[in-house]
Amino acid sequence: MIPxxxxxxxxxxxxxxxxxxxxxxxxxIQILMGIELMINASILNxxxxxxxxxxxxxxxxxxxxIIVLAAAAVAVALVIIMNLYxxxxxxxxxxxxxLRG
Amino acid sequence: MQNIQQSTTDIxxxxxxxxxxxxxxxGFLLVILLDLFxxxxxxxxxxxxxxxxxxxxxxxxxxxxxxxxxxxxxxGMFSLSKAGIQFKLLVLVASALSLIFFxxxxxxxxxxxxxxxxxxxxxxxxxxxxxxISSANLLMLYLSxxxxxLASYLMVNYSAYQNKQAEAGMKYVLFGAVASAIMLYGISLxxxxxxxxxxxxxxxxxxxxxxxTNGTALAIILLMVGVGFxxxxxxFHFWTPDVYQEAPTSVTAFISTAPKIAVFGxxxxxxxxxxxxxxxxxxxxxxxxxxxxMILGNTxxxxxxxxxxxxxxxxxxxTGFMLMLFVLPQxxxxxxxxxxxxxxxxxxxxxxxxxxxxxxxxxAVQISDYKGxxxxxxxxxxxxVIFMVALTGLPPTAGFIAKFLIFSSLIQAASTSLWIxxxxxxxxxxxxxxxxxxxxxxxxxxxxxxxxxxxxxxxSKIGIALILLIATFILVLGIWxxxxxxx
Numbered sequence: 001m002i003p004x005x006x007x008x009x010x011x012x013x014x015x016x017x018x019x020x021x022x023x024x025x026x027x028x029i030q031i032l033m034g035i036e037l038m039i040n041a042s043i044l045n046x047x048x049x050x051x052x053x054x055x056x057x058x059x060x061x062x063x064x065x066i067i068v069l070a071a072a073a074v075a076v077a078l079v080i081i082m083n084l085y086x087x088x089x090x091x092x093x094x095x096x097x098x099l100r101g
Numbered sequence: 102m103q104n105i106q107q108s109t110t111d112i113x114x115x116x117x118x119x120x121x122x123x124x125x126x127x128g129f130l131l132v133i134l135l136d137l138f139x140x141x142x143x144x145x146x147x148x149x150x151x152x153x154x155x156x157x158x159x160x161x162x163x164x165x166x167x168x169x170x171x172x173x174x175x176x177g178m179f180s181l182s183k184a185g186i187q188f189k190l191l192v193l194v195a196s197a198l199s200l201i202f203f204x205x206x207x208x209x210x211x212x213x214x215x216x217x218x219x220x221x222x223x224x225x226x227x228x229x230x231x232x233x234i235s236s237a238n239l240l241m242l243y244l245s246x247x248x249x250x251l252a253s254y255l256m257v258n259y260s261a262y263q264n265k266q267a268e269a270g271m272k273y274v275l276f277g278a279v280a281s282a283i284m285l286y287g288i289s290l291x292x293x294x295x296x297x298x299x300x301x302x303x304x305x306x307x308x309x310x311x312x313x314t315n316g317t318a319l320a321i322i323l324l325m326v327g328v329g330f331x332x333x334x335x336x337f338h339f340w341t342p343d344v345y346q347e348a349p350t351s352v353t354a355f356i357s358t359a360p361k362i363a364v365f366g367x368x369x370x371x372x373x374x375x376x377x378x379x380x381x382x383x384x385x386x387x388x389x390x391x392x393x394x395m396i397l398g399n400t401x402x403x404x405x406x407x408x409x410x411x412x413x414x415x416x417x418x419x420t421g422f423m424l425m426l427f428v429l430p431q432x433x434x435x436x437x438x439x440x441x442x443x444x445x446x447x448x449x450x451x452x453x454x455x456x457x458x459x460x461x462x463x464x465a466v467q468i469s470d471y472k473g474x475x476x477x478x479x480x481x482x483x484x485x486v487i488f489m490v491a492l493t494g495l496p497p498t499a500g501f502i503a504k505f506l507i508f509s510s511l512i513q514a515a516s517t518s519l520w521i522x523x524x525x526x527x528x529x530x531x532x533x534x535x536x537x538x539x540x541x542x543x544x545x546x547x548x549x550x551x552x553x554x555x556x557x558x559x560x561s562k563i564g565i566a567l568i569l570l571i572a573t574f575i576l577v578l579g580i581w582x583x584x585x586x587x588x
Contacts, residue, residue: 008293015286022279031275038282045289053296062240062292066285069247073281076251077274080258084267093275 007048015041028081028091032074039070108176115174118181120160121189122231128153129224136217146217147204150224154197161190173237177299180237180370184435187587188366191439192230192359195446196223198567199355202454205564206351207461212260219259223355226252230363234370239288239298242367246284246327249363250277253356257348269347276340277330284327290320300370306377314379321375321382331364334420335393342405345413350460353409354453357416358446365423365442372431384428388520392527394421399531402538406467408456411538412449415492418531419445425524426507429514437506439587444503444578448491451571454564455485462560468541473551475543481565482546484572489539491575494532499578504532 014037021034043063050059085091131149135142164186171182200223203209209216229248236242254277258270292298294316295308309317329337345353368375375383398418405411423441426434458481459465463474475482491500508525515522578584 018282028271028275032278035275035278035282038279039285042282042285042289045286046292049289049293049296058298059292062288062298065240065244069244072251073247073278076254077278080254080267080270080274083258083261084271087262087264087267091271093271
């Protein structure tokens with residue numbers, strides 16, 4: 001059996017990669033992909049922990065809810081990014097800097 | 102371990118105690134159906150939404166007057182407490198005022214898609230806030246925070262037809278998604294460390310007490326990122342100024358009040374758990390974020406030219422001010438917090454109504470455009486001055502009473518702890534600083550003269566009536582604060 005630590009290492013690496021992508025990428029879609037990585041890290045965590053929670057399947061239930069909600073959030077975010085692209089013809093968050101102060 | 106029969110009885114028993122939430126869901130579905138099947142249903146939808154809020158209020162009042170004792174429903178997913186119902190009533194006050202405001206907002210009215218979809222999203226957001234206040238479980242907490250977030254992304258972007266508006270919307274949604282992903286990682290760690298996701302009960306605090314300070318701090322700080330995004334305290338405030346400035350004014354009024362009440366309600370309900378953590382972790386988080394929010398919000402607001410952007414920074418400052426209360430034990434928070442929240446709702450929605458009215462009538466977008474308008478529209482200007490005085494916290498307005506209540510409940514704790522007294526000094530100093538920017542608006546309205554006589558365009562009578570009503574209410578509450586009692 002794969003020990004718990006391996007899952008936790010993988011999920012921590014996934015989370016950090018996602019955060020790195022969010023901070024460095026220059027494209028809103030790529031940032032969304034980074035967010036997706038971060039969410040998947042926590043799903044992996046929950047399912048791995050749930051293996052050791054013999055009472056009920058709390059972690060697995062939680063993971064199912066997260067998968068559904070992540071899809072909903074991505075749908076909303078994509079619509080909003082599309083709307084920006086229609087107006088500005090660019091989805092680079094570094095270029096959208098008209099709001100300051 | 103419960104068997105299935107016990108669970109079913111519990112669910113059946115719980116269903117009848119959720120009347121306010123059922124009403125909101127029903128109203129939400131009705132609005133969608135009306136929009137689909139009936140043409141020109143604008144007025145009808147408004148009536149249905151108002152009725153929904155009214156019936157919900159009635160159910161809540163019935164619940165609070167016949168209140169027995171706090172209990173957990175649906176197998177420990179949903180908590181019913183007297184304080185929770187009070188916060189729900191406050192959310193309803195903010196929502197009802199915003200609902201009337203939505204129909205006065207020209208940007209929403211000019212939307213080619215009509216306003217009906219928007220109202221259905223709005224009702225869903227209110228339902229999310231109710232669930233957030235009552236959540237007794239990290240799963241419920243996550244679901245309801247996401248529900249509010251998704252609804253507010255859509256509301257902010259609903260009529261984003263210009264570059265800047267679309268840009269603010271994108272920043273909001275990306276920042277929000279990152280915050281909720283970080284919070285989710287924190288929740289997964291909490292589950293792993295303690296083996297439980299129940300916010301009430303002892304499982305979580307027992308688990309944390311075996312864990313040691315570092316692990317607890319990591320998990321709780323990650324959880325607070327999501328909460329901080331919704332409350333917009335420093336350092337999770339980056340979205341606030343942009344979004345408040347570019348969203349339709351009525352939406353700004355809504356998202357600056359109602360979600361905050363809900364999150365503060367949740368924080369209040371789980372304070373015993375958070376304060377039981379080892380090493381005063383929660384008080385340290387509160388001390389840092391509250392003082393940082395007050396300092397940053399109130400100083401940057403001085404340099405703002407746009408009134409909505411100024412209100413955004415002022416909102417950050419007010420959040421910090423309310424957060425101060427959470428260093429106290431739970432039973433000392435409620436009165437001051439609910440009173441402050443109520444007054445904050447009135448002041449904020451009133452100011453945004455007046456700002457919207459000035460923009461509608463004279464096209465005045467910047468604070469410098471307000472020059473000399475005081476004589477042309479005396480009633481709105483005087484009300485706006487009252488709101489600004491109340492936001493500063495000066496007598497004879499209710500803003501003074503609200504600030505006074507918070508200071509007086511903290512002063513006892515300050516005599517025993519050095520950090521709390523420093524926090525109080527920061528609060529007092531930033532209140533003085535806030536005079537400089539709040540009073541810029543009266544200065545421009547009444548004392549400076551305009552070079553050109555501005556022409557009056559259109560005006561909304563309901564909006565003006567609402568402004569006057571709220572202003573009177575703030576004055577009356579300032580003189581007789583006993584009219585409102587929170588227990």
